[in-house]
Amino acid sequence: MTKYQELLPLFLSYVKENTRSDENSTTIPSTERQVVFLNKLVQQLKDLGLAEVKYNETNGYVTALLPSNQAKKVPTIGFLAHVDTADFNAEGVAPQIVENYDGQAIIPLDAAGNYVLDPAEFPALTHYAGHTLITTDGSTLLGSDDKSGVAEIMTALAYLLAHPEIKHGDLKVGFGPDEEIGTGADKFDVADFNADFAYTVDGGPEGQLEYETFSAAALEVTIAGKNVHPSTAKGIMVNALQLGIDFQNALPAAEVPEKTDGRAGFFHLLSFNGTVDEAKMSYIIRDFERDGLARRKALVEKIAAKLNEPFAQPRVQVKMYDQYYNMVEVMKDHMDVVELAERAMVALGITPDEEPVRGGTDGSKISFMGLPTPNLFAGGENMHGRYEFVSLQVMEKAVDVILKISELNAQ
Incomplete structure (x- = not known):
């Protein structure tokens, strides 16, 4: 009983x-x-x-x-x-x-x-x-x-x-x-x-x-593409989906939830939606140290800046905010x-x-x-x-x- x-x-x-x-x-x-x-x-x-x-x-x-x-x-x-x-x-x-x-x-x-x-x-x-x-x-x-x-x-x-x-x-x-x-x-x-x-x-x-606990931040990535007919796309089209893939691939491949444990932090892609014209990605970022969280956020900014270099105006916009410490x-x-x-x-x-x-x-x-x-x-x-x-x-x-x-x- x-x-x-x-x-x-x-x-x-x-x-x-x-x-x-x-x-x-x-x-x-x-x-x-x-x-x-x-x-x-x-x-x-x-x-x-x-x-x-x-x-x-x-x-x-x-x-x-x-x-x-x-x-x-x-x-x-x-x-x-x-x-x-x-x-x-x-x-x-x-x-x-x-x-x-x-x-x-x-x-x-x-x-x-x-x-x-x-x-x-x-x-x-x-x-x-x-x-x-x-x-x-x-x-x-x-x-x-x-x-x-x-x-x-x-x-x-x-x-x-x-x-x-x-x-x-x-x-x-x-x-x-x-x-x-x-x-x-x-x-x-x-x-x-x-x-x-x-x-x-x-x-x-x-x-x-x-x-x-972790220290935590949320990340929203918005990507502006340019959609034209694929037959005349050379040098004109900007595929927002491809830029999203490039952004994800630029993050450390081993620093994801499914490959970390203990005190190792991560970047976790929660959603990825869009078209050639526009795409949105949602992440959470986690690290046990406040300095580690800051380094991860700085890496995000660096990746976005690198992806934006070929364009006259920024195509990849990132917005981050801290959730808890x-x-x-x-x-x-x-x-x-x-x-x-x-x-x-x-x-x-x-x-x-x-x-x-x-x-x-x-x-x-x-x-x-x-x-x-x-x-x-x-x-x-x-x-x-x-x-x-x-x-x-x-x-x-x-x-x-x-x-x-x-x-x-x-x-």
């Missing part, structure tokens, strides 16, 4: 709701479906009996307070998760439950067997023998990123309310939009949230404790927040895994706003696609960690 009876039903109800964000939107949140979901969380928090429950229309965050149940004043902890899912089909999510998973078996996701979870392709599956796994049906993502975190925080709140013998200080919770498109934390109100430190519950496998720049001065999470995990028999995040979290931005916010594991694997899955047992351990952090802080 599971320790947290409401965790699985809550998670399943969350993932069945489409909350995909939209990077082309100009609203906050970027999609109305997130607003609908966030307002449902408002009601759930009120039903639990939390205080100061509100939806902030300026930034799209739902926040609430679980008041301290002891006289002694201790620091206020925040726990945060995002409700949006990534740019993969999120309509009609039909989660499947695999009881007592055999780590050596192949799990067919769809009835036709076109998509399978095979340990030969996904070795992490071997860690989950005997677990209850929640998977997709092969046609959508699951949404464990970050509905797992949302469900775990809600479950922890309910457990603390049902078990007043567990002493804790003031706990603030926040559920926000648009993390997957990199804008969700832009307007987060640190003063209004009023916590001394916080944790995002948005990591992957058991034990992840992350306080170092490595949170270790802030966290190095707040390692007590990390150490509290370490102590909680060790007390629960969990080995902390503090490898740098090859990505970012809302905590990256929020830490630079003045609220130190490292990232805790939420359990998801293979996130952002049809092969996503999560272990119920790992989700339960994530709830354990939230509870233990709260308890240790109270001591």
